[in-house]
Amino acid sequence: MSDSEQNRQNSAGAVTDMAPLREAEIIGLACGSSHEEQELERRLLEFGLVEGARVSILHEGLFGRDPLVLRVDDARIALRRAQASRVKVRVLE
Amino acid sequence: MNAVTSKIPSLALVGVPNCGKTALFNALTGSRQKVANYAGVTVERKQGLLQLGDGQRLFIIDLPGTYSLRARSPDEAVTRDVILGRLKDEVVPDLLVCVADATNLRLALRLVLELKLVGLPVILALNMIDIAERQGLRIDVEGLSRDLGLPVVCTSATRKKGLDDLTGQVRVMLEAAAPGPRGSEWHIPSTAEIRKAHADASRIMKTNVLPPLRPDTWTKRVDDVVLHPVGGIIILFAILFLMFQAVFSWATPAMDAIELTFAELAALVAAGFPPGLLQSFITDGLISGVGSVLVFLPQILILFFFIILLEDFGYMARAAFLMDKIMGGVGLHGRAFIPLLSSFACAIPGVMATRVIENQRDRLAVIMVAPLMTCSARIPVYTLIIAAFIPAQTVWGVFNLQGLVMFGLYVAGIGSALLISLGIRLLSRRSPDPFMMELPSYKMPSAENVLRNLWQRAKIFIRRAGVIIFPLMVLIWVLATFPQAPEGATDPAIDYSFAGMIGHAIAPLFAPIGFNWQMTVALIPGLAAREVAVAALGTVYAIGDAESTPGLLAATLAGQWSLATGLAFLAWYIFAPQCLATLGVVKRETNAWRWPVLMAIYMFVLAYLASFVTYRIAVTLGG
Numbered sequence: 001m002s003d004s005e006q007n008r009q010n011s012a013g014a015v016t017d018m019a020p021l022r023e024a025e026i027i028g029l030a031c032g033s034s035h036e037e038q039e040l041e042r043r044l045l046e047f048g049l050v051e052g053a054r055v056s057i058l059h060e061g062l063f064g065r066d067p068l069v070l071r072v073d074d075a076r077i078a079l080r081r082a083q084a085s086r087v088k089v090r091v092l093e
Numbered sequence: 094m095n096a097v098t099s100k101i102p103s104l105a106l107v108g109v110p111n112c113g114k115t116a117l118f119n120a121l122t123g124s125r126q127k128v129a130n131y132a133g134v135t136v137e138r139k140q141g142l143l144q145l146g147d148g149q150r151l152f153i154i155d156l157p158g159t160y161s162l163r164a165r166s167p168d169e170a171v172t173r174d175v176i177l178g179r180l181k182d183e184v185v186p187d188l189l190v191c192v193a194d195a196t197n198l199r200l201a202l203r204l205v206l207e208l209k210l211v212g213l214p215v216i217l218a219l220n221m222i223d224i225a226e227r228q229g230l231r232i233d234v235e236g237l238s239r240d241l242g243l244p245v246v247c248t249s250a251t252r253k254k255g256l257d258d259l260t261g262q263v264r265v266m267l268e269a270a271a272p273g274p275r276g277s278e279w280h281i282p283s284t285a286e287i288r289k290a291h292a293d294a295s296r297i298m299k300t301n302v303l304p305p306l307r308p309d310t311w312t313k314r315v316d317d318v319v320l321h322p323v324g325g326i327i328i329l330f331a332i333l334f335l336m337f338q339a340v341f342s343w344a345t346p347a348m349d350a351i352e353l354t355f356a357e358l359a360a361l362v363a364a365g366f367p368p369g370l371l372q373s374f375i376t377d378g379l380i381s382g383v384g385s386v387l388v389f390l391p392q393i394l395i396l397f398f399f400i401i402l403l404e405d406f407g408y409m410a411r412a413a414f415l416m417d418k419i420m421g422g423v424g425l426h427g428r429a430f431i432p433l434l435s436s437f438a439c440a441i442p443g444v445m446a447t448r449v450i451e452n453q454r455d456r457l458a459v460i461m462v463a464p465l466m467t468c469s470a471r472i473p474v475y476t477l478i479i480a481a482f483i484p485a486q487t488v489w490g491v492f493n494l495q496g497l498v499m500f501g502l503y504v505a506g507i508g509s510a511l512l513i514s515l516g517i518r519l520l521s522r523r524s525p526d527p528f529m530m531e532l533p534s535y536k537m538p539s540a541e542n543v544l545r546n547l548w549q550r551a552k553i554f555i556r557r558a559g560v561i562i563f564p565l566m567v568l569i570w571v572l573a574t575f576p577q578a579p580e581g582a583t584d585p586a587i588d589y590s591f592a593g594m595i596g597h598a599i600a601p602l603f604a605p606i607g608f609n610w611q612m613t614v615a616l617i618p619g620l621a622a623r624e625v626a627v628a629a630l631g632t633v634y635a636i637g638d639a640e641s642t643p644g645l646l647a648a649t650l651a652g653q654w655s656l657a658t659g660l661a662f663l664a665w666y667i668f669a670p671q672c673l674a675t676l677g678v679v680k681r682e683t684n685a686w687r688w689p690v691l692m693a694i695y696m697f698v699l700a701y702l703a704s705f706v707t708y709r710i711a712v713t714l715g716g
């Protein structure tokens with residue numbers, strides 16, 4: 001799904017833009033094709049951040065609300081905003 | 094089993110972090126364990142022996158936790174290499190047991206699918222099944238086994254349930270296994286392949302696992318408090334403060350008892366032997382030397398007790414989360430928190446624990462500052478000097494002044510570590526590596542595991558006292574006793590000894606920072622290990638002054654040193670790299686002499702500067 005398609009849907013955006021405790025479904029990972037970016041994408045995938053997974057924000061850090069703890073299906077994953085912002089979601093009603 | 098191959102078959106335990114793998118390893122092997130290093134690399138290898146009942150034995154290897162064989166950290170690389178048989182001189186396992194937390198299966202199922210490609214027989218152990226049952230999690234074990242195409246057993250390592258099922262299954266698999274090499278289809282998965290595996294795992298999960306009837310709400314409730322943006326950090330620091338206060342107040346009775354025992358032992362020996370060299374060797378060399386080190390065992394055990402408890406409870410990952418931003422400010426990774434906290438016990442496990450940090454440069458930065466954390470070997474030195482120079486009074490109604498000074502010393506160590514890290518970051522100028530970790534559900538720590546761990550720590554410390562410190566104490570006694578004072582000498586006997594000569598020779602170098610020659614004598618053996626300095630001081634003063642008794646070393650020092658000297662000695666020990674073992678481990682972990690040499694130089698320079706400044710300020714202020 002391209003960025004413009006995502007923007008057309010009101011409820012779509014990065015997981016980092018979500019209000020805490022709202023639930024969303026992952027619709028894609030915005031990672032490039034460079035070696036480093038591919039590495040990051042694999043890492044995110046290995047932690048269960050994969051299309052179709054349910055996510056919500058559980059906790060946020062004190063400084064700059066960073067890092068954050070996401071609930072990803074049944075797991076709790078801590079990561080920094082910089083990486084979490086790659087996770088594109090559609091907020092569920 | 095093939096009758097021709099008489100070798101003992103081996104199985105490797107694999108799993109994602111926090112799946113209870115090590116608990117299962119302990120439950121299977123009991124006390125028949127051996128902890129060593131893998132050849133060529135310093136990742137800890139835990140191996141144990143399991144009796145299968147009919148006389149057959151089985152090697153069990155506990156591999157570091159990983160989410161994928163696509164290893165990123167040195168730790169994960171070992172797991173991959175052992176499984177793929179790429180590690181020279183290591184036995185290739187005959188069988189893999191993938192351990193999974195039954196309450197958190199999704200990521201484990203993906204790992205199992207990856208492990209199947211290796212070509213070894215795989216068994217899936219649904220561990221922590223007791224917790225899953227309590228939550229009312231409904232798992233169709235047979236369906237899971239059918240869909241995954243491998244045997245599935247339910248275990249609870251802490252309750253020792255399902256172990257017979259597991260070993261029974263292991264035996265069946267070993268008998269069925271065809272001998273000879275197996276073709277591995279494993280390769281580094283592409284993002285598309287990982288997605289496919291996730292989709293498969295999700296499908297298998299959906300058909301065979303129904304969500305829990307009574308989900309764990311406990312973890313969320315605890316996290317709401319301990320991960321609160323402000324409250325969480327306050328709680329973290331409160332825990333650390335409590336930990337260090339406990340080290341001081343709880344340990345006192347045990348320490349008094351140990352001191353008394355050694356004093357009585359010395360008195361007994363003194364009464365039983367005629368005065369002379371032999372009596373002096375036993376009381377001053379052996380008993381007072383070993384006693385002055387063993388007395389710190391209670392404090393070290395209390396410190397480790399807290400660390401093990403927090404780790405087993407699941408809090409350590411939270412601490413890493415809370416500290417990530419704070420430590421990120423100076424260029425450290427949140428994951429660095431655990432190695433650095435371990436370094437409070439001992440820099441050696443701390444340096445070794447940096448293996449979980451994926452990026453080599455991040456890891457190096459942590460290694461370089463880990464020895465600045467106040468390790469337990471400094472406790473003897475700090476305690477002695479504090480007891481000698483800081484009055485045991487209560488300030489602000491609740492705090493013990495001695496405890497506060499101790500806390501200050503810890504803060505000084507942490508502060509300097511942060512500053513050095515900042516320096517390293519400014520020098521290297523690069524973007525930080527991603528911080529990502531799973532926060533495990535909270536678990537009640539098992540008393541058995543905590544005790545087993547503590548026992549291992551105690552053994553390591555006592556062995557250290559015996560193997561490293563004991564011979565050094567004998568050496569110190571020899572240096573401090575020979576040559577003996579001539580007939581009719583007026584000065585103390587130690588003035589005539591080798592120790593006196595060396596101490597006097599290097600004393601001018603240390604005079605500007607307020608050290609006397611007795612202290613410089615103690616610094617030399619103290620290079621081997623920090624706590625040796627205390628024992629050496631004990632020996633030097635016990636021999637130098639017949640009036641003092643080993644138990645009253647602090648009182649002797651209070652009489653002999655100025656306050657400024659005492660404080661300068663404390664400042665020295667915040668920084669000085671007085672531990673050859675740490676430098677050795679840094680050499681091994683970095684595989685280059687450059688880093689331990691650099692570490693030794695920067696720490697000695699800092700130590701000298703800190704002592705100099707402390708001494709001068711204290712003298713100026715009238716100390």
